[in-house]
Every structure is written in structure tokens, then in C-alpha cells.
Amino acid sequence: MAKPRKQKNEEQKADNSEAVVKHQKLCLSIDLEKRRIYGYTELEVVVPENGIVGLHADNLMIESVMVDGGPARFEIFPHYQQMDSDDRWCSVSSANSAADAAGSVYVSCLERELVPNLLIMCSSEVVKPVPKQPEQTGQENGTQISSESKQVTVVTESTYVSINMLCWVQNVKLIHIDFWVEKIETGIHIEKDVMHTNNQIRRARCWFPCMDDSSQRCCFDLEFTVANNLVAASTGTLMYQVLSNDDPPRKTYVYRISVPVAAQWISLAVAPFEIFPDRHNNLITHICLLANSSKLQNTVGFLHSAYSHYEHYLSTKFPFGSYTQVFIDPEMAVSSLSLGASMSIFSSQILFDEKIIDQTIDTRIKLAYGLARQWFGVYITAEAANDEWLLDGLAWFLTDSFIKQFLGNNEARYRRYK
Structure with missing residues (x-):
């Protein structure tokens, strides 16, 4: 059962022991041929009383840090240091005790991931x-x-x-961090001319410094520079594109998300994509590789109905302004669905052509569920990991209402008890 949110007392409200991100800007340059990702990020942070801001940064090489335009001291240490766990394994005498020891080590690793590993020394002076x-x-x-x-x-x-x-007066500082991705092995994936991220828990830190905590939510400005023949699809609304004068020319895609979200919901996909605006709703965009373009147009024609149904059923507009679906090859996809704010990345395996009938209903339900998760899971988040089941259930409840409306009660009952 989901726990009710605890009311904060006066002492908790006055606590200023942790930094708070007000806004973050992320600018990356991506070279898929050389497998290089580098750039900078700027964070507007409310600095705590001790003057130390803690961020998460794994598999990243931090070149420099500046605070309000001046150089700042910082320390970074890896999360995955070898931990002495001999005592836990000494007591192993059976399969059950081995499972307990392994579980204890796993929980300890998760707890260590919560600790910020990039510490930035900021001045804590405040003019009042x-x-x-x-x-x-x-x-x-x-x-x-x-x-x-x-x-x-x-x-x-x-x-x-x-x-x-x-x-x-809040002690707000502008922190500028120059960095590059040292190891492209988790959180972000590259295969030939395709790159994409995934929303696995605590993996945003593997491709840009951030406060990788679901309780830390802010607005983002995003800029991604890629080769001229590639498309960078990301979270938020596409503001504009800029073509550089370089030889060969490169293109910069500028996105903005005005709804505060956690860092884990920032998604990015780069490839020679084909873009198909929805024929019925200009707020919906479908993106895939050229080989799947005909299947995509045959598959996604219904989505505007689910979009309108959800808005009517919930009596509220889509929370992120626009919605983008990206389909990548199944060999590249980490999971069948990777969520991001205003964006979902699917495996192209669920696409079908006009000659296929059996797959139609299953695919429509999967796409409708991905859209429902934008409300319950991304926009509305759980306070604790133990409550994630509730949001998943609400998303399926919303999907079930779509099945009833457009596929009939019998299909809804069949899917419910299947």
C-alpha cells in the first residue's frame, strides 16, 4: 500500500543542508565515428550553508569547473570502488545464506550510488x-x-x-562544468551511426553531471551538435536548428523543457532518422530509420485518438506540450520501452506493415501505454521506489480506458485476465 506523504514540520522546512538545482543547461557535441561525446553543462544551484554542492558523475572526465565565472576547487571519486565484503561471505554456508550475502552487497552498492561523487566548493556568503x-x-x-x-x-x-x-535571499550560484564521456558503456549506447540513451535508474549521471535524484526536478535547456546527415531527437520542444560553417558542416538542435523534471527523464537519440509529423495532431511526431518508414506510417495512425482520449478522460492537457516517438532497431534497444519526458524510445520490432493483422492490437496497446506513462511515471512521480507500482497501475488503468473506448469491452476484459 502506498504510504501517505509526510507533512513537513517547521524544522524540516528551514533545513538548508542540501543543494537545490533551479535550472540546468546541457550542451553536447557528438561524434559517432570517433565515439566521442564532449561539452559542458551549466547549473543554477541554491548552495547550502556549508558551501559544498554535490553532483553525480560516473564514467565522466571533468576538465574544469567554474562558479560564477571563476575557477572553483572540486573533488571527484568513483562510486564503484572495491569494497571489502569478506566478512559477509565468511558466513556463507548454504544457498540461503549466499543469497542473503549477495543481497546485502547489492543493497550496499545501491546506497553508495545515492552519495554524490563530484563535490564542488562554492562560496556560501549570502548578501541579506x-x-x-x-x-x-x-x-x-x-x-x-x-x-x-x-x-x-x-x-x-x-x-x-x-x-x-x-x-x-537564496544563495544561487552558476556552476559551469566542462567534461567528456570517458567510457560509453552504460546509460548511453552507440552502434555504428545510431546513439541513444535509456532511463534506467541512476544512469543519467553516466553521460552528463547532474543531481541524479528523482526528488531534484528542474527545467532544462538542451543543445546537441551532430553531423549534418544526422538528427538529434531529445526531450522537450524543438526551438530551432543551427547549421554551422564548419567543413564538413554540423547541425545543432536546441530543445527546451519548461516543466520541471528529474535528470533521469532527459532522453536523446541520434541517427539518420526520418521524421513524420502526425497527420491529425501537430503536437505528435514519429521518428524512425529509413528502412522502417513505411511500417511506421501504417502503425501510428491511431495514436492521436489515444492522445485525445487521455486528455478528455483526465480533463487536462498533455503535460509536456509535445510528444515524440522514436523507433530504433531491436538490436540497439535496451528494453522494449525507454521513457523520457515528452519522448518514448521503442524497438522497431513492434512496427508492422499493412499485410499484418495479428500484431495490430498488441502494438497499439504498447504505444498507448507508453503515452499513458507520460502522465503517470514521468510527470507524476513516486516519492519512494516502493510506490512505483502505483504509477504503473494507474498508467495501465488509463490504457485500459482506451482499450474499452476503441477496442471494446470484450477486448479489455480479455487483456485484463489474459
Whole structure:
């Protein structure tokens, strides 16, 4: 059963021990031929009182860090250091005890992943403007009298609280990090002229420095520079494209996501894609490789119906403004569905041509479920990992309503009890 959200008391509200990301910009240059990914990221961060900002960065080479335009000291250490676990294995005497020991090691690894491994030293000085107090000539029963205006002002406890809140200013710093991906082995995958990311838990840190925590949500500006013959599809709304004067020319795709999301929901796919805007809804885009273009056009024609049905059923607009489906070869796909904010990456194995009938319903349900997860799973997230089942259930409930509406009650019952 999902646990109710705990109410924060006053002490918790006043806690300023952790940094908070207000906005992040990510600029990457991608060279698939040389398997190189490099660039920089800029984060607007509320610095905690101790002046240290902790980020996650695995398999990354950090070249330099600047804070508000000046060089800053930083330390980075790997998460996957060898851990002495001999004591845990000494007690192994049976299959059950071996499973317990292995589980203990696995949980310890997960706990270590939660700890930031890129520590940046920032100044913690905060300028707190204090309003000038008028000269007072007398005070009686909580009443202050100005000697110049002779006006009487009643000062209550709430007035003092408001003044204190106005005096407090967040210590926001701009952190600039130059980096490149040292090992392309997890979180991001390259095969020939195709590259894509996946949303496996805590893997965004493997291709850009971030606060890889589901509780840290912010808006993103994204820029990806690729070869002229490639397309970079990513999270958010495509703002514009820029063609460089380099030889050979390169193209930069600029995206923006104005809805705060966690870093794990930033997705990217780069390949010589073909782009097909939806014929019925200009907010939906379908992308695939050239070899699958005919199958894609035959497969996705229904999606605008699911999109409209979900908005009507929930009485709310799609949370991210636009939606993009990307289909890659099954040999490249890590899973059948990889979610990102406003974007889903599917295996092209679910596409079918006009001669195929048996696969139609299964594919439509999978695509409709991927769309439903944008509401329940990406936009609405679980406070704890133990509550993820609830969002998955709500997404399937929404998908079930689509099945009833467009495929009939019998099909819905069959799928439910299959």
C-alpha cells in the first residue's frame, strides 16, 4: 500500500543542508565515428550553508569547473570502488545464506550510488539586505511612532515574520562544468551511426553531471551538435536548428523543457532518422530509420485518438506540450520501452506493415501505454521506489480506458485476465 506523504514540520522546512538545482543547461557535441561525446553543462544551484554542492558523475572526465565565472576547487571519486565484503561471505554456508550475502552487497552498492561523487566548493556568503528602520521616539504596547511622519504603525508577530522572509535571499550560484564521456558503456549506447540513451535508474549521471535524484526536478535547456546527415531527437520542444560553417558542416538542435523534471527523464537519440509529423495532431511526431518508414506510417495512425482520449478522460492537457516517438532497431534497444519526458524510445520490432493483422492490437496497446506513462511515471512521480507500482497501475488503468473506448469491452476484459 502506498504510504501517505509526510507533512513537513517547521524544522524540516528551514533545513538548508542540501543543494537545490533551479535550472540546468546541457550542451553536447557528438561524434559517432570517433565515439566521442564532449561539452559542458551549466547549473543554477541554491548552495547550502556549508558551501559544498554535490553532483553525480560516473564514467565522466571533468576538465574544469567554474562558479560564477571563476575557477572553483572540486573533488571527484568513483562510486564503484572495491569494497571489502569478506566478512559477509565468511558466513556463507548454504544457498540461503549466499543469497542473503549477495543481497546485502547489492543493497550496499545501491546506497553508495545515492552519495554524490563530484563535490564542488562554492562560496556560501549570502548578501541579506536589511530594510532601514525609521527612527523611533517612543514605543508603547507594541506601537512604534516615527519622529518624522508621526504615523502610528502596529507591529505584530506576523509582521516580523514577513520582514524576516523578505530579508532572506537564496544563495544561487552558476556552476559551469566542462567534461567528456570517458567510457560509453552504460546509460548511453552507440552502434555504428545510431546513439541513444535509456532511463534506467541512476544512469543519467553516466553521460552528463547532474543531481541524479528523482526528488531534484528542474527545467532544462538542451543543445546537441551532430553531423549534418544526422538528427538529434531529445526531450522537450524543438526551438530551432543551427547549421554551422564548419567543413564538413554540423547541425545543432536546441530543445527546451519548461516543466520541471528529474535528470533521469532527459532522453536523446541520434541517427539518420526520418521524421513524420502526425497527420491529425501537430503536437505528435514519429521518428524512425529509413528502412522502417513505411511500417511506421501504417502503425501510428491511431495514436492521436489515444492522445485525445487521455486528455478528455483526465480533463487536462498533455503535460509536456509535445510528444515524440522514436523507433530504433531491436538490436540497439535496451528494453522494449525507454521513457523520457515528452519522448518514448521503442524497438522497431513492434512496427508492422499493412499485410499484418495479428500484431495490430498488441502494438497499439504498447504505444498507448507508453503515452499513458507520460502522465503517470514521468510527470507524476513516486516519492519512494516502493510506490512505483502505483504509477504503473494507474498508467495501465488509463490504457485500459482506451482499450474499452476503441477496442471494446470484450477486448479489455480479455487483456485484463489474459
